[in-house]
Amino acid sequence: MAISTEHMRAIDVRGGTGPATALFVNEEVPKPTPGPHECLVRVRAFGLNRGDIVQRQGLYPMPPTAPKTLGLEFSGVVVSVGEEAYGWWGVDAEVFGLVYGGAYAEYVVAHKNLLIAKPATLSWAMAGGMCESWFTALQALYLVGCYDFSSTRSIVWNAGASTISICGIQLSRALGVKVFATTRQDSKRDFCTEQLGCTGAINTRALPETTTWVDEIRRMNGGEGIDLIIDFIGGSCFSSLLDLAARDGRIVNLGLLGGPTTEGNAVDISPFVMKRLRYEGSTLRSRDIEYQAKVRALFEATTLPKLLEGEFKHHIEKTFQWVDIVSAHELMESNQAIGKIVCVIDW
Template structure:
């Protein structure tokens, strides 16, 4: 058996300190439609922490190794990797989205989920794009049905997905862009660095009242929420008539406390829709990959869009990288590089 080094978890699940680099992980073999990538860098995501703890529904096609986004170099191509796709070749510099397995020296990925790495971007920047920006595009467009002139609210405004989303909203002419965060520094970042219209500290103020005040009582057309139960009532209050609330996670709890007034669903004709990216099939993900290439890649090259990287770790320090993400003090991506 050919082996490689990959991040593993002592006991299968556990805290950040259970992570270690396993020297005897089986090296993947690409299927006919896949490429084998030598990984240069990989991005951390909140789902990695949940998966590490055994609290994330991992799709059946995913390897047990963590990680869904990466940058690297094509080392090998499957026999059908050229059919209906770009003319990939060995040595191409790429970044991409996977169902799992990015915390490793090698990863096998369907070629349709790969993107050519622009020379204007670093390996670290590219490793922070796929999951983050594709999730933002999915939430805004496919689920939230954003169109120019609509207003939008991004919760967890300094999270990587919302950082991407605020920039996309601004570039695509949202009428107003609001954000919430739990620290003044993060709120300032959303307004001053990203271009949000206003950001509200959810620890210090009633953010839904602030949104209604800022919109003269109208509310916002689209709300992208990662918090869940604790923001449920506030979302209903802050949504405009015919508003669309897109729920992507439940960081603030999954069970409603009771006594919630759901009358707003009828009164305001609100749509509440949950979504995820990792559970989608390759055809769905591939369409979003294409949208990323067409919609965002030119703006990455021109620097109109910025990939905010909070900190870069050597992958030998993956424990510290996970602990930093758990601290909830970051603004942007945490990236690990494999020398």
């Protein structure tokens, strides 16, 4: 990606890092120029992700080639095409896709392999907030977590009403396995069972003092451990994950909402040996173009058709105008949202 002498408007952070109130529309951001394998896209909508908050706070280890502007997903219209991208995309193509950064802006450059043609039935807002969550759930489930679906009978998604888990729960149910979820609010627990069809879900804050969330999930699963656990919490529940996992179980960590370190006494790691467990962490943003393109192809083949047919649902909590970015970030940080938060740019 090159930088032209032209300028555009983009969301910036006063002082480089800070709280949500430090976000503002900067009208003097250099407009990017696509490289040989890239397209320049005029943005119509972009989705918010937890990684955006961490980056805004200055705590995200950025990919070396990523622009400082926030934003990992978008929808829009192609306005120019790099020489190696001709034959893939043309000017005026309506697309949505994934980027390493820069989507909180009027224009963004995207690699040709990470773009998807936007179906006419998808709104700009729906398409603009779709890729990051579905791609992350797909790679956690298919490329990291499950090497053998025939032996997987049960799956737990922690933070069950988060956007990634909402996607992952639907993907898991399509496999025909028992799917459980943890939440921290009754409304989110009910959403997981009533709207997403989970076999069972719990509010970890509303359990009897004598019952742990591991006890409750195991009870719901007929006293058995869980074959695959997708976790976003990290250190604070590490020991509980080892306890809950079934023999030959897999645990995939996608986040550290509970911190990077374990709490209390030393951790008993014997379950790794006695249960033959596998624990693996993963992030999507740190993956190379080839890996992300593989996930994009998986999404187009297995997931997008079901979204268009209505078998899968893409849940949007609220849509904001992009100039209201402060309110959008504050809503995400409140942990009250169920589903995606999207910003639109009218033009």
